[in-house]
Amino acid sequence: MNVMIAVTNGGFTDMLHDVADTFGWNPWLFLSQVISFAIVAFLLRRFAYKPILGVLEERRQRIAEGLLNAEKIKKQLAEAEQRHADILAKANAEAQKMIDEARESSAHLAERKQQEAIAAAEQIITKARETGAIEHERTMESLKRELGRLVVETTAKVTGKVLTSEDQRRLQEETARQLA
Numbered sequence: 001m002n003v004m005i006a007v008t009n010g011g012f013t014d015m016l017h018d019v020a021d022t023f024g025w026n027p028w029l030f031l032s033q034v035i036s037f038a039i040v041a042f043l044l045r046r047f048a049y050k051p052i053l054g055v056l057e058e059r060r061q062r063i064a065e066g067l068l069n070a071e072k073i074k075k076q077l078a079e080a081e082q083r084h085a086d087i088l089a090k091a092n093a094e095a096q097k098m099i100d101e102a103r104e105s106s107a108h109l110a111e112r113k114q115q116e117a118i119a120a121a122e123q124i125i126t127k128a129r130e131t132g133a134i135e136h137e138r139t140m141e142s143l144k145r146e147l148g149r150l151v152v153e154t155t156a157k158v159t160g161k162v163l164t165s166e167d168q169r170r171l172q173e174e175t176a177r178q179l180a
Contacts, residue, residue, distance in 0.1 A: 144179055148172030 019025075152168045163171070 144176045145172070147179065148175045151175045 020027075148171065152163060152171050155171060156163050
């Protein structure tokens with residue numbers, strides 16, 4: 001059996017050599033290519049792959065920061081909109097309050113002006129009555145004098161005598177007393 005393994009091992013190696021020769025495989029050339037590949041892979045990793053990964057990582061971080069900033073901006077925008085809505089609601093409430101106060105004030109002012117107009121009308125009526133009473137008194141005085149004069153003239157004509165100023169005065173006073 002040992003013999004067979006040796007033959008098989010020897011045959012396998014020979015077969016490998018035959019396949020390698022058929023395909024043009026050279027172990028020294030293969031080893032140099034492996035070493036060249038390792039050097040190129042090392043250089044690429046060191047000078048190309050790492051910087052590219054660094055740039056990609058930096059870009060990923062910037063994108064993450066951008067997303068965080070976008071979230072912050074969204075929150076700030078929502079807060080600003082809420083503040084805007086609050087300020088608008090407050091302004092509307094204050095405006096409504098001012099309108100209500102203005103209406104109330106105008107109602108009070110209208111009522112006060114109406115009271116003032118009524119008071120002014122009453123004063124005008126009172127002055128008119130006073131003026132009417134004064135005018136009535138003047139008219140009555142004028143009528144009394146005129147009536148007294150007419151009584152004196154009539155008495156003078158009826159009696160046919162000339163009345164003295166004392167008689168005229170006395171007749172006018174009696175007439176005024178009787179009229180009053």
